[in-house]
Amino acid sequence: MEALKAQFPATNFTLLAVVLALPLLGAFVNGVFGKRLGKAGVRLMALSALGGSFIAALATFLLLPKGEGGGSLSWTAWRWFSLNGRMGQTIPIDVAFSVDAMSATMMLVVTGVGFLIHLYSSEYMVKDPGYHRFFAYLNLFCFAMLTLVMADNMAVLFVGWEGVGLCSYLLIGFWFGDEKNATAGKKAFIVNRIGDFGLLVAMAILLYYTGTLRFSEINASARNLLDPVTIWPFGNLPLEGQWDAANPNANGLYKAIVHLFLPEKGVQVYASTLVGLAMFLGAAGKSAQIPLYVWLPDAMAGPTPVSALIHAATMVTAGVYLVARTSAVFLMSPAAMATVAVLGCATAIFAASIGLFQHDLKKVLAYSTVSQLGFMFIGVGVGAFAAGFFHVFTHAFFKACLFLGAGSVIHAMHARIHDTDKSQDIRNMGGLKKFMPITRWTFLISCFAIAGAPPLAGFWSKDEILWRAFSTKIVAPEVARDPLWTWPSWLGQAIYWVGVVSATMTAFYMFRAYFLTFHGEFRGWKIVAGWKEPKHGHDDHGHDDHHDHHDDGTPLEGPKPHESPLAMTLPLMVLAVFAVFAGFLMAEPIHVEPLGHILSPVFTRAHDAVVLRGEGVEKLMWPMMGPGVAAFLAGTGAAMVVYLNKGGAPEESFKKAAPGLYRLIYDKWRIDELYDAVVVGMVDALADIFTAADKWLIDGVLAKLTAAIVAFFGTVLRTFQTGRVQVYGAAMAIGLAGVGFFLVRPHADATVDDSKLRSAGEVVISAAPGPGYTYRWEGTGTEQKDFSAAREVRINVNPGETKDVKLHVRNAFAQEATHSFAITRPGRGFPSSAAQPPLVPGTVVPAGGGSIPAKDIPGLINPRGAQ
């Protein structure tokens, strides 16, 4: 240990490079040379990469500085690039990694659970021709996820953040031959990109206000974010009053419409709220929260181990990790915290409700994941960062176990049903407990854990989150002015009760899935390879009324379901053990919390902002555990009655009683359809409009219309080029007549040179010459009676005075024309701004503002005068 410590100093902890490099190496070797290595070689490479990474991560965890203030281990790889801040200061962005208790725990989860899932996949995917490709992606994913959790600054985190999204895209579309999978992958990536947009904006704001992207420095200077920002009206838009002043004569309706949009007073928020909301958008994208959760259920199109690793245990928790990592920023803004908590809470209950009636085993687990992620966001949203993060930790075990169990079931079903959809449909399962006991027991344990059965892992973490939500509130940071928003006292309790309802639903649908899968009779007997169900194929909308005769239980020819090999069951067993005991790492009510102790230095800032809601609330801790336990009992009991004792009959009767509601829930409240119609439809229509405009309007005007105009003039002018002398002669005659007419008419035109008007009050007016022109000036001071040849006249104007000058022109044909000029010299009292001598260093401005004769200014001319 000491030797390791000496080898790896805390500020140059190169062991982190090992943790990162091994999965990257695995990805490279498997990706480029995988086909030549063969399956055994690929397996060896992938497993040893992750295994080595896990050992290094474990060493890192053990080497973490212990003690009061916590501490971190860091390693800077190289200077990535640098930016210039608001004040012009250089802000270096390094490829740097630093690990504290939270990231070290995450590293253990990623590499540990990751290793188990790699092990599992090495058997699960063994028949797939893309074996090496799969492990290359999976290793690359682990690398990206480790980058994400170990990042020292937002930019490096973003590398991992997008990297995991990229791997997720590749793995969801792993079987890209099917259009559906490829579409799901694309959807995941694009929805995640919406989140990344938020993260980019958050980074820009952080950079502006704190001048750094390093987490440690952001947390230290988070108070700089307490700058009020006017978000509406933005740009040059005026306030209501300003608009009125500018448009006094606006008509009533117009005014009313404008007033709808323009506020009386600018809407102000803290910069921290903006950062928090933008960051939460990113987190919501990655962690599948409302409004960006829609990609996760579709992401189940990927291979099941991928769902377990990426879409349950690790990647989707990155959002929670991010919020916890930047807790100091969120604590500066109670509004952002409340948004996180409320949206988390809404997601929890919403996704749980969808999970109630899904038929696809993986879909049930997917919605359960969304719902559990909602719980995690409740945790970080109410300031219980450690509790929220702890739920990430426990959830990784039991949800990975559930997914791998589901994979094991699907693997078994696949022996009989070579159809991805049907082999995942719980209506085709049942009674599997006798075929696959290990899978069944581990699945059951994990169901207990996720449902919150005391004292399993899920109970401790969920209870902690709900208790914190119930008992605490966030106080606004102290600022000189009024806080822009305060945390209402009822919010925590509301979240608590919604959370309890969601927990009840969780217990119900998890045990529904369990009973339908493992209990009763096996309903898949009549489905064999190549068999097509008569009349109705598999229909996603599930209105199959003749569904009952599935249960006749007559075995048809074909293989039986079977227990999976050891490489798949071993991870299940390990994860199940963790699902049972991981809760004791942070069981606050019974004061067994080793993990809590090492995490607490990470979230010290939460102590000031998160306070108890009222006097004596802390005494309610044990009583308030009651509803949580009751939720577990009620949900589990109800599922047992409905699906074990009555064989699912109440669900059927509910379907008959309220078919609309049932289908609405089954169709996931049709949110996907809503998004398709509104957001996608709008962007699509906009793109269509733009495309048409580009073709017809822009190209039409700039290219086709100009070409048409040129062609038109060409056509017209071509007709003159006849080659007939008569036509040319006629044209010449007409032209000469025109010129003659012009010459006969007098034209009173003059150029006014008022360049010295301001300084000397002198104006020179020179009339345009013409054939036999004589001129007479009026109003020049020296009155003229007769026309003379004097073309130029010089006028002196006093400050503030206006002079009207009239020019009469007579030409050789004795015809006359007149033109008048008004010349005004500005008064002395109002020097125009243009006349102000600019302040330039090194320039001597002569005193008195006296004029210098023009000939002394060689560098100055008057280009217009010379025209």
Added chain:
Amino acid sequence: MSPLDLVFQYWPAIGAGILGALVPRGEASTKQRAGLGFIAALTTLFVIWLWPTEGAAQAAQAPNEWPHLLNLLIALPIVGAAAVLFIPRQMLSTLRGFTYVVLGIGFVASLWLLTVPMTAGWHFQYIKDWMPSLGIRYHVAIDGISLWLVLLTTFVTPIAAYASFGSIKTRIKEFCFALLLLQGGMIGAFLALDLFLFYVFWELMLVPMFLMIGIWGGADRVKAAIKFFLYTMAGSVLMLAAIIYLVWTHQKLTGDFSFDYLALSRVVLPKSAQLICFWAFSLAFFIKVPMWPVHTWLPDAHVQAPTGGSVILAAVMLKLGTYAYMRFSMGLFPGPASNLSANLAGVAILGGILYGALVAWKQRDVKRLVAYSSVAHLGFVMLGLFSATPSGMQGAVLQMVNHGVSTGALFLLVGVIYDRRHTREVDEFGGLAKVMPLYAVVFLIVTFASVGVPGTNGFVGEFLVIMGTFLSERLGKFAGIHTVGAAAGVILAAVYMLYVVQKMFFGPLTNPKNKHLSDLTVRESLALAPLVLMIFVIGFFPSIFLDRMKESVLLQHNQFKVVSGQAILFADDRDAKLLPEDTFSPVFLKGMPKKEKTEEPAPGADTQAALGGEGKVAQ
């Protein structure tokens, strides 16, 4: 140094070389193995060589700038083009070989530019009087901004030539001539600091590109070539008029004719003339970029151009627009450039980043789609320039290089499938990943570079631009909304690029014509390899690029900040003025034509006159 030391010193490069040689599977040709190994080793060497080390600054204390290096870079391809005319057209391999040699020497010579520490100001400056009576000089120099664009040119053109010789089989001689002339024109335009010279090169490169589209293009090539030519020409003549006005004004102010960029930078035109000249210059550049709404020539030109032409057009020629805006519009007319930046940034975002992306999404021809994606990407570049922050401008320059690399690669990739199927309609494809796995992998990598996934080059540029936009004072109250708009562009980039990837590579392989397509050939993979490697080199080690441009960008930024402020203050409705020399950094004015006449008052008098109060200004 013994050979063993070399091995120890450059082990990463040797390792990369061996690894590169191992990458091809099965009975790959020796040529492919050797080529890939060589490219990998060279790229690694490049990174090692440019890696920022502490000692580097001191080591290169005495910069040894060979003054004729830039002349060589410009003249070599042009002389080469002339020499091609004397090679018989039947000697195909000689023609090709000669072209490779000329371009290769150009590339190696351009690497020499990297040996000099790129401090602020001009390097490798070379000045020679050309038409003294009009003050026209041959004035070329390089700084950190043009450095990377010249390198991009010398890097991409050989690749484009190599790829073209695989698919172009007719009129090889003319093609070699056009390619070399184009190279000379582009490098000249990047290096010229005399507006007349710049204009000559600017027009010179138009002709070979016109020929390339018109001779080796697709079915509608003549129309597209004419459209390309007319659009660019319309901008150019406006610019010429503005150049002449500027020179004339300068002559009126100083009594000397000069087309020198440095001398003309001092001129502050009257307000309205300033605006008109700014637009005349900028319109020429915006057409070239192209910015909305003068972008419609680009998709047509790209669709019709041969692969090599498209690569050069996208990778280098479009950059001339952005580069020239940065150098000349911002340098000569900082006042309007500063005043209009918020509005122009709005156009860059709405018309470029968002509109370009949405229109790209709706294209069914892959090449058109990539062309519109260029409009979106160059929107980012222009936004970086309009933001006028050091980060934004560095991001813009880097993004120019990035776009050259990744869009160049995209056009090569589109050319690959076009050579096989003679169509580019996405609906014709589907499931190609099964028959052309290597092609799919490379396409995916380049796609993600284009989308701007971190770790690839696209991210660093976009990131710098977006951050620079939010920090920008120039955009004022609009910085926030501009940032949001620009960041929204990253969503749309994913939408249209992943759309085309899915349509082409994923899903079932239904079209029978696609079932027996061959994967990348040796030539294609060797042409793509350097571009793909550069994607990662820039993505992971952007500082080797940014460090060398930083000081020049900062100089340009500071100058823009100071001079735009003064230009706004000084400009009045009537008179042109001359800014004092001390407004500019001396390193910037190095090489400015010096006055020979002595009729002038003592130095400083013109300064005073120019900056004096209203009484003195009027005349």
